Amino acid sequence: MEWCLSMPKVELHAHLNGSIRDSTLLELTEGLVGKGVIDISEVEHIIKKYNRSVAEVFKLFDLIHILTTDHETVTRITREVIEDFASENVVYLELRTTPKRNDSVGMSKRSYVEAVLKGLRSITSVDVDFIPHCEDSKSLFSSVPAIGHVRKRIYVRLLLSIDRRETAEAAMETVKLALEMRPFGVVGIDLSGNPSIGDWATYLPALKFAREQRLYVTLHCGEVPNSVEIKNMLDFRPQRIGHACHLEDEHWRQLKSSKIPVEICLTSNIRTLTIRSIEVHHFGDLYKAKHPLVLCTDDSGVFSTSLTEEYKFAADSFGLGRREMFELSRNAIEYTFADSKLAILFRSVPYPRLKSVVEKKKE
Ligand SMILES: CNc1ncnc2c1ncn2[C@@H]1O[C@H](COP(=O)(O)O)[C@@H](O)[C@H]1O
Numbered sequence: 001m002e003w004c005l006s007m008p009k010v011e012l013h014a015h016l017n018g019s020i021r022d023s024t025l026l027e028l029t030e031g032l033v034g035k036g037v038i039d040i041s042e043v044e045h046i047i048k049k050y051n052r053s054v055a056e057v058f059k060l061f062d063l064i065h066i067l068t069t070d071h072e073t074v075t076r077i078t079r080e081v082i083e084d085f086a087s088e089n090v091v092y093l094e095l096r097t098t099p100k101r102n103d104s105v106g107m108s109k110r111s112y113v114e115a116v117l118k119g120l121r122s123i124t125s126v127d128v129d130f131i132p133h134c135e136d137s138k139s140l141f142s143s144v145p146a147i148g149h150v151r152k153r154i155y156v157r158l159l160l161s162i163d164r165r166e167t168a169e170a171a172m173e174t175v176k177l178a179l180e181m182r183p184f185g186v187v188g189i190d191l192s193g194n195p196s197i198g199d200w201a202t203y204l205p206a207l208k209f210a211r212e213q214r215l216y217v218t219l220h221c222g223e224v225p226n227s228v229e230i231k232n233m234l235d236f237r238p239q240r241i242g243h244a245c246h247l248e249d250e251h252w253r254q255l256k257s258s259k260i261p262v263e264i265c266l267t268s269n270i271r272t273l274t275i276r277s278i279e280v281h282h283f284g285d286l287y288k289a290k291h292p293l294v295l296c297t298d299d300s301g302v303f304s305t306s307l308t309e310e311y312k313f314a315a316d317s318f319g320l321g322r323r324e325m326f327e328l329s330r331n332a333i334e335y336t337f338a339d340s341k342l343a344i345l346f347r348s349v350p351y352p353r354l355k356s357v358v359e360k361k362k363e
Pocket residue numbers: 015016017018057061096097098099161163164192193194195220223268272298299
């Protein structure tokens with residue numbers, strides 16, 4: 001586990017509200033139980049259950065969203081989630097979240113994203129780089145006196161998610177917001193939410209607009225069987241897709257020839273019973289076919305996992321050694337939605353040195 005932990009890693013599929021620390025979730029639950037807003041006997045079984053079906057996971061998200069409705073909490077969970085990823089040597093993180101409107105607390109989609117940005121700015125335990133193009137890459141290489149402890153640095157970019165329960169108008173609002181927030185590190189759009197709800201075509205105008213405006217697009221694709229949707233999503237040619245669990249032969253052929261990178265979430269797929277067992281997980285086949293892949297957590301809080309554990313899980317399940325895992329992690333850099341300057345920086349560093357380059361020795 002040690003080398004999986006110390007290896008520099010790239011996380012491209014992590015949902016903010018799915019990545020909350022257990023201790024924070026518990027604290028927030030107790031707070032609302034105390035205020036009589038929720039009845040613990042009604043939610044206990046959802047929180048405590050280990051393997052949850054896809055439907056049950058979305059029930060849990062509804063509960064989590066009740067706990068995280070105000071700006072302060074959104075700021076807090078953003079800070080904690082980024083600190084947690086940095087602590088396990090994630091050097092580049094694309095964090096996604098669904099901007100939410102909540103009139104009862106004066107929250108608009110815009111103020112939600114501002115609360116996330118406030119969380120990014122409030123981090124003091126590690127250096128967070130989230131403004132594109134602001135970094136003079138040379139400064140990363142400049143020698144800083146090697147005294148004192150090492151200070152970690154994490155590069156964070158944001159994706160704004162469209163929830164499959166939303167209207168076409170709300171989705172367009174999210175895309176426009178992403179454009180406005182581009183100077184603050186928003187680089188793309190994600191389509192997620194309960195895969196059994198809604199029709200993805202509702203969001204096509206918003207997704208097309210995003211692409212025209214050169215925002216990157218990633219889609220949750222094939223989390224449940226839906227042949228027509230999967231085909232249409234692949235035809236759309238997003239820059240990445242998440243999951244790809246229920247593809248049929250013709251979809252696999254299309255995916256492989258398209259070279260669309262796949263965000264692989266092993267624990268999430270196994271725990272939601274989306275994939276029967278790890279032995280038959282499509283990671284094995286795609287890896288052998290040298291298809292672009294990136295290991296991700298999806299919801300580290302909800303599934304009690306971490307990126308380190310996902311790497312270990314893949315290594316143990318598919319018989320991969322350190323070198324292969326290193327390569328997997330390094331290749332992920334190619335599939336980021338990072339600005340070109342940052343991508344060049346990451347590519348220019350020999351991978352084993354990446355961690356030490358992004359870390360700064362503190363005086
Ligand atoms: C398990 N697989 C999954 N499939 C689809 N969507 C998922 C998901 N896991 C999370 N989300 C999406 O992310 C939201 C929580 O984070 P944010 O409130 O956006 O930060 C969920 O409500 C859902 O829309």
